[in-house]
Amino acid sequence: MGRWGITIPYAGQVLDRELVAELPKLGYTDAWSAEVNGSDGFTPLALAAGWAPELRLGTAIVPVSTRGPGLLAMTAATLADLAPERFVLGIGASSLVIVEQWNAGEFVKPFARTRDTLRFLRAALAGEKVTATYETFDIKGFKLERAPRIPPRIVLAALRPRMLRLAAAEADGAITNWLSPEDVRKVRAELDDDTELIARLFVVVSEDADKVRALGKRMIAAYLTVPVYAAFHDWLGRAEMLRPMHEAWAANDRQAALKAIPDELVDQLIVHGDAATCRARITEYVANGLTTPVLAPIPADETPIAQIVRDLGTP
Numbered sequence: 001m002g003r004w005g006i007t008i009p010y011a012g013q014v015l016d017r018e019l020v021a022e023l024p025k026l027g028y029t030d031a032w033s034a035e036v037n038g039s040d041g042f043t044p045l046a047l048a049a050g051w052a053p054e055l056r057l058g059t060a061i062v063p064v065s066t067r068g069p070g071l072l073a074m075t076a077a078t079l080a081d082l083a084p085e086r087f088v089l090g091i092g093a094s095s096l097v098i099v100e101q102w103n104a105g106e107f108v109k110p111f112a113r114t115r116d117t118l119r120f121l122r123a124a125l126a127g128e129k130v131t132a133t134y135e136t137f138d139i140k141g142f143k144l145e146r147a148p149r150i151p152p153r154i155v156l157a158a159l160r161p162r163m164l165r166l167a168a169a170e171a172d173g174a175i176t177n178w179l180s181p182e183d184v185r186k187v188r189a190e191l192d193d194d195t196e197l198i199a200r201l202f203v204v205v206s207e208d209a210d211k212v213r214a215l216g217k218r219m220i221a222a223y224l225t226v227p228v229y230a231a232f233h234d235w236l237g238r239a240e241m242l243r244p245m246h247e248a249w250a251a252n253d254r255q256a257a258l259k260a261i262p263d264e265l266v267d268q269l270i271v272h273g274d275a276a277t278c279r280a281r282i283t284e285y286v287a288n289g290l291t292t293p294v295l296a297p298i299p300a301d302e303t304p305i306a307q308i309v310r311d312l313g314t315p
Helices: 017-026 043-051 069-082 096-101 110-125 161-170 181-188 209-224 227-236 239-250 254-259 263-269 275-287 305-312
Strands: 005-007 030-033 056-059 087-092 130-133 138-142 153-157 173-177 196-205 271-273 292-297
Touching: 017 043, 017 305, 030 043, 030 292, 043 056, 043 069, 069 087, 069 110, 069 138, 087 110, 087 173, 110 130, 110 153, 110 161, 153 161, 161 173, 181 196, 181 275, 196 209, 196 275, 196 305, 209 227, 209 239, 209 254, 209 263, 209 271, 227 239, 239 254, 271 275, 275 292, 275 305, 292 305
Parallel strands: 005 030, 005 292, 030 056, 056 087, 087 153, 153 173, 173 196, 196 271, 196 292
Antiparallel strands: 130 138
């Protein structure tokens, strides 16, 4: 079996020590955090490092513009020592809303900032003293007091060719999001065959397709109207399919935007059905070139999230 990841904490839940410790027995190989407006990206992994020492742990992702480069290096070094050879640092540009409106940062030159941060982190986490002028920031004399014994692998959030090619050329892998199994082929074509490709997959274990599609349309409207995701799906070939949603959203008609999203798009982008159907759908992503699926279970009914996580594990 290849990799089989899960997102922690689970949707809207407090981190459950017993369930995290159970993940390896359920067939999960990885636990990946996220950082938007819930838990931060590092604390859950620090806890999981002790609760489930078999798991590989990763951030998917932490933004490069909400922490200074030195602080990001220090935090990554701490996790790398807590989980030697098991921690993967996932970084990315994030979005204008998260960086500027929520964190009082500057969302400027996102590609260059990500590239520069990657290059700085490579040097800093290797224990080098860094004095360098990058395109988006300057570093003068930074050196980790204690560099990690084993520097972590670094992977990049990448949606389109330029960032995907940077991930292939200079990072240890790429992280993507909001795509269908068929889309994986187009993303994979921008990467070397041996470059790890990671994707968070939203999974709803429910056979009530109408309920799932109503939930999925709300999620799609919230995400795919963000400029970086809109551009991603234009590149994937969905510009015409999504045009009515974007026009209604721009006119502040949220209900019309939801109605403009076709059911087939939800079926393409959100894994749903009973647990066996969901697992089979996830294997389609892997067959098309995804290295590491990272499941993000979304509750649709009263089924406890712990049961969903158990049901989605591999035999």
